[in-house]
Structures are given as C-alpha cells and as structure tokens.
Amino acid sequence: MSSDFFKMPEKIFGISSSLIKLFLLPVGVVVAFIVSLGLIIIPKFDSLVSLNEAIGTVRSEIKSTEQKKAYLASIDQEELVKNESYLSSAVLQEKNSYLLVGVMRSIADKHNFEVKSFSINPIKIKEEGSSLKVADKDVAVKMPINIVLSGPEEKSLELIKAIENSLPILIIDNFNITTKSGVSELELTVSSYYIDDKTEFVSGNLTLNDLQPTKEETDLLTEISGFDRNDSLIQSLTDQNTQGKTFEEYNRENPFTQ
Secondary structure, eight states: OOOGGOOOOETEEEEEEEHHHHHHHHHHHHHHHHIIIIIIIHHHHHHHHHHHHHHHHHHHHHHHHHHHHHHHHHHHHHHHHHHHHHHHSSBBSSHHHHHHHHHHHHHHHTTOOOOEEEOHHHHHHHHHHHHEETTEEEEEEEEEEEEEEEEEGGGGGHHHHHTTTESSOOEEEEEEEEEETTEEEEEEEEEEEEEEEOOOOOTTTTOOHHHSHHHHHHHHHHHTTSSSHHHHHHHHHHHHOOOOOOOOOOOOOTTTTT
C-alpha cells in the first residue's frame, strides 16, 4: 500500500490540514479525559465517598460503644442486680390470674381479712385489658380480677395501703366498701401486669441515653424498693400449679376374649 494513502490533503473543507493537526491532539486529549471520567474517575470517586462514609459510621459506632461500655463499668453491679430484682418482682412472670388471687389472699390474711369470693372473666381480660408497650411491642398485658374481701372495719385503710404498696404492682381499678356492725366488705377490681420472660428486645440500637435511667424511672425504683414483695408466695403457688402428677395405668381383663 502506498504511503500516499495516509497523507492528508493540504486543505480539508477549506481549512489548512496543518491547522487541523494543531488542534487534533488537544481534542483527542479532551475526548480521552471525558471517556475516562465517565468510566473510571467518577465510579472511583463514588467508591471513595462511600468508603469514607462507612469509615465515619464505624468510628461513630466505636465511640458510642466505648461511651456505653464506660457507663456500664461505672455502675454499681450490686445496685444493678438489686434494681433488676425489684423490676422483675413488679410484674407477674406467669399468665395466670389465680396467682393474682393468691397474692390478694396473702395480703388479706395479714390484715385479718378473708376472701369471700372472686371472679375472673377471660373475655373481659382479652377485650379490655390494656398493654404496656416498649419499642412498639406489647410486652406486658394487664390482668384484672374481681374480688370481695371481708374483715374488721379498723383494718380497712391498712389493707388498701398494703395492696397499693405490694409487689407485683397492684392497681385498684374499682372500689366499693360497705360497713355493718364493725365489719367491712370491700368489693374490688384489682389488676396487675404479666410479662413473658421470652419477650425479645433489640438491644443493638440502644443509645447511651437509653441506658441511663430517667428521673421518672429512678423515682419509680426508689418507690417500689419500699414495697412488700411476694416472690416466695408466687413461687410456691407456681410450683403447686406445675407439680407433675403420677400417671397410673389400670390393666383390666377383657371378658369378651377367650
């Protein structure tokens, strides 16, 4: 092939070919830059930005974790265990309204009152029982009972105070009292809360503020620390309800067989 094939004419569209050659190199460089910008530089830049953001997030999480670790290390562990035990005693650990009846019976006995009657309405519990929520989860269900107590008139106020200052926390939703010949009859609707031990909480997103108790929470712990606890009674009632029964098999001869 002749070398004249690659030789440019002196003019292209009336423009000197030497002038075209003068601008051809810069134009090629610009085109190459634009192509590399779209295919290499911009993706690499986006990748670096994402990496930088990820590093910033990790550093922030490390800082937050160190702050939470320092705070938890500064807490008196004995005080923490004590507070946990009070909070655990504040709610029923088993969804059994008869445990609540047992607690009321125990409080009544201490003040010379007796349980005349009680009733549990599962439908009412299901429809009207409200629930406490944590992180949009129903973690505690309100369980009411109707109970009638009878005893000495002079002990009525002490009994009411004892009910309001007992653990698990007892709420008097309805109250009516009649007195005759020194004997008081109290018709009460009392409720408490049940919480499932298997309730799962997402603790990974807890902030330092979440770990630090608020004033209301601190005041609550201070208040219930002076309440009478019924842990041993509830445990005893739970053990009675869960005791296994021995299965006895009776073998009787079939008279219709030879």
